[in-house]
Amino acid sequence: MAANDFTVLSKAVETGDDKKVVELVKQELAKGTSPIDIMEKGLVPGVQALGQLFKDGQVYLPEILISVRAMDRGMELLKPLLKGKDIHNKGTVVLGSVEGDLHDIGKNLVKMMLESNGFKVVDVGVDVPATTFAKAAKDNNANIVAMSSLLTITMPEMPKVIEALKAAGLKGKVKCIVGGAPVTREYANSIGCEGFAEDCASAVDEASRLMAA
Ligand code: B12
Structure with a gap:
């Protein structure tokens, strides 16, 4: 080759x-x-x-x-x-595929990249209800909640997660990042989500940007 x-x-x-x-x-x-x-x-x-x-x-x-x-x-x-030899905890990210969505290949790549770059990742899995994201964020004192959606019909779960974070008193303390093939920066903006990345490598940049903001 x-x-x-x-x-x-x-x-x-x-x-x-x-x-x-x-x-x-x-x-x-x-x-x-x-x-x-x-x-x-x-x-x-x-x-x-x-x-x-x-x-x-x-x-x-x-x-x-x-x-x-x-x-x-x-x-x-x-x-x-x-995995870096000298990894520091850059922040804690709760990561999952939103309710109704079973796709996890991209999510798992995002997890691997974040972990490889010094983030602690709490993987809440697939088909995750909004309240579970919020509970995991609270229990783990998370800095970021990252949501994956591969289906246009599950994208509306993303604003529900943001609402659940607000209801748990976490919005503002916890920032959100969305991603997955049908998700765009415009969509993220439209639901009041701070972050978006189109691939697992830029997910690391976006998480780092939000930690620094
Ligand atoms: C693999 C796959 C499946 C597998 C999933 C296996 C698994 N463990 O994930 C199986 C066969 C189970 C499946 C099932 C279904 N699928 Co499917 N699937 C796919 C397929 C072929 C590839 C997806 C994939 O893994 N891509 C590779 C990864 C690496 O890319 P990615 O997920 O986009 O992730 C990257 C970025 O998006 C980003 N990213 C992803 N998540 C996140 C999160 C954050 C926070 C950030 C920052 C970034 C980020 O980073 C990743 C890496 O760079 C796509 C077709 C396609 N072209 O994408 C259809 C596709 C997504 N599926 C589709 C459909 C319709 C279904 C089913 C409804 C089919 C059915 N009739 O049963 C079911 C739904 C199941 C469910 N409830 O979720 C449609 C969705 C259409 C739509 N827009 O709504 C697609 C597009 C195929 C199509 N055109 O028909 N699917």
């Missing part, structure tokens, strides 16, 4: 070839490629490409699960390397 050409790795993820993914990730690491580049430019585009095929009705659930498993094999090699 030529330097910085992640096409073959992306294709291996897309086709669910976990052995090839492991082999290619090892090769890239041996070449000194940054683990973040391997993840963002190699593994993630593979799942995204499969997403397009799913959208077009060309693949179904089994292909997706096989592809995600292949990506996970690659992530197992990268995860220890993405």
Whole structure:
């Protein structure tokens, strides 16, 4: 594989070839490629490409699960390397997929990136009711509540979480970040949410920005 050409790795993820993914990730690491580049430019585009095929009705659930498993094999090699040697707690983030939403691949990437960059992440999982977000924020003295939604029909759960934080007396103390494929900065602004990021790498920048604000 030529330097910085992640096409073959992306294709291996897309086709669910976990052995090839492991082999290619090892090769890239041996070449000194940054683990973040391997993840963002190699593994993630593979799942995204499969997403397009799913959208077009060309693949179904089994292909997706096989592809995600292949990506996970690659992530197992990268995860220890993405953890900084000298990590400080930059802040506590409560992270979950909103009620009605079972998608968690993107959420898990956001979690991994935040943790790798010094944030403590309290993962409340998928299909999380607004009041659970608020309770977790209170119990863990969180600085940020981060919500993921992959479905247009679950996006309206996001303002409900903000309302639940207000009801718990936390709005103002706790800032919010929203993300997920259908979510935009404009939507975040429209619901009075302080933060938005379109991918897991910029989620770290956005969380850092909110901590500094
Ligand atoms: C994988 C997948 C599934 C898997 C989920 C497995 C899992 N464990 O997550 C399964 C098969 C279970 C599934 C089910 C469904 N799915 Co689905 N799914 C997808 C698919 C193919 C890929 C999503 C994905 O993982 N992308 C890769 C990750 C890395 O990207 P991402 O999630 O966008 O995350 C990145 C950013 O968005 C961001 N991000 C994500 N979350 C957050 C949070 C914060 C705080 C921040 C800052 C950033 C951030 O960072 C991430 C990394 O960079 C998409 C198609 C697509 N093109 O995306 C459809 C898709 C999302 N699904 C869709 C649908 C309709 C469904 C179902 C309703 C299908 C059905 N009829 O049953 C069910 C709903 C289940 C439910 N209640 O949630 C639609 C949604 C349409 C819409 N806009 O509403 C899509 C777009 C496909 C389509 N076009 O039809 N799905």
